[in-house]
Amino acid sequence: MMKFLTDDNIQLDYNVYGKDKPIILIAGFGGYQEIWQLQVDYLVGMNYQVITYDHRNHGASQRTQSGLNMARLIQDLHELIEYLKLDKPLLIGHSMGASVCYGYLTKYDNVAAVMGVDQTVKMLNDSEWHYGFMNIDSNNYKEIVSKPAKVHETVNGLDTRVMSRLSAAKNNYPFDRKANLPLLFDHVTKDWRRAVQKSSHPIMLVAARDSPYYNSDFASMITSKSEHVNSAIVENCGHDIMAEVPEIFNQLMRHFVLSNLRYQ
Numbered sequence: 001m002m003k004f005l006t007d008d009n010i011q012l013d014y015n016v017y018g019k020d021k022p023i024i025l026i027a028g029f030g031g032y033q034e035i036w037q038l039q040v041d042y043l044v045g046m047n048y049q050v051i052t053y054d055h056r057n058h059g060a061s062q063r064t065q066s067g068l069n070m071a072r073l074i075q076d077l078h079e080l081i082e083y084l085k086l087d088k089p090l091l092i093g094h095s096m097g098a099s100v101c102y103g104y105l106t107k108y109d110n111v112a113a114v115m116g117v118d119q120t121v122k123m124l125n126d127s128e129w130h131y132g133f134m135n136i137d138s139n140n141y142k143e144i145v146s147k148p149a150k151v152h153e154t155v156n157g158l159d160t161r162v163m164s165r166l167s168a169a170k171n172n173y174p175f176d177r178k179a180n181l182p183l184l185f186d187h188v189t190k191d192w193r194r195a196v197q198k199s200s201h202p203i204m205l206v207a208a209r210d211s212p213y214y215n216s217d218f219a220s221m222i223t224s225k226s227e228h229v230n231s232a233i234v235e236n237c238g239h240d241i242m243a244e245v246p247e248i249f250n251q252l253m254r255h256f257v258l259s260n261l262r263y264q
Contacts, residue, residue, distance in 0.1 A: 028095025131218035
């Protein structure tokens with residue numbers, strides 16, 4: 001484990017694997033960098049350098065009550081990229097980690113391309129947007145997301161090869177959901193539609209047909225509005241695509257990586 005100190009003195013845990021062109025894998029709300037282990041192995045096998053890290057208040061990173069908002073998480077990512085002197089990394093984010101990537105595009109240009117994994121670009125539903133998180137809207141979101149949704153995140157369960165290290169991380173560094181509700185509330189209220197549609201950087205949206213959280217049609221709908229966005233829908237899979245059907249996901253990831261090689 002390696003540690004990095006942000007400019008507000010919060011210690012983040014990160015790992016670097018392999019060498020050559022960089023790819024950063026970013027976990028979601030309540031997530032752990034260990035969720036990506038099968039992607040780390042695959043990408044290192046493709047001769048890429050892979051960086052994983054835990055958000056503040058997540059995993060092995062420092063616990064804090066400060067900076068629990070999306071702007072700070074976006075800045076944390078930027079500072080890590082600067083600290084490691086990475087030039088135009090590919091960003092691959094899952095769930096809230098994808099939102100960090102979408103938000104990164106609004107502030108920084110030092111990125112080659114972005115892949116968002118099962119994360120809609122707008123969480124709140126309204127009369128014109130029906131692709132948000134479950135049935136939340138601006139009136140009820142705090143009440144609904146304050147408690148974990150009573151759903152199964154996966155269809156088939158996580159791949160057994162992921163479970164050992166992920167379970168150990170969860171046991172060693174328990175996630176305090178209540179303490180992180182300010183971050184969740186801020187995440188839920190963001191609207192990244194313009195950021196994604198207007199970005200000049202290539203973006204790939206990967207959605208799960210059987211996600212318990214999102215209507216997967218959000219991906220194709222956004223794709224239809226921008227020449228820089230493409231999408232893929234994964235069948236018979238829940239929210240944690242990369243850890244539930246890693247072989248399928250890794251092939252999509254391989255296509256994404258190789259398609260954007262020229263931008264790095």
